[in-house]
Amino acid sequence: MAITLNKHTELNPLQVSLLRLFNRPMTESEILELKRVMVNHYSGFLEKEVTKVAEDKGYTQDDFDNILNADS
Incomplete structure (x- = not known):
């Protein structure tokens, strides 16, 4: 199965909110x-x-x- 990647560069509002929310030091x-x-x-x-x-x-x-038990 092929995975198609969208080639957009603009962040949506949720992504921007998350970046702002997590723009702080965090522990591992x-x-x-x-x-x-x-x-x-x-x-x-x-x-x-x-x-x-x-x-x-x-x-x-x-x-x-x-499918799981079929010989490869």
Whole structure:
């Protein structure tokens, strides 16, 4: 699967707000905690999208098991 990157350079208002919010010294543990929060947040979106695609395509758990257990 190819990933297409958008080539825009302008920041949206949320990005600007986040840059302003985090424009301060932070410890490594604070940075790690923020990364965890973001990963948890976006993993929820990913899980919903994967579930939707699997349902739309009619995939079952057996289909996924077969893919995982197929010889390479």
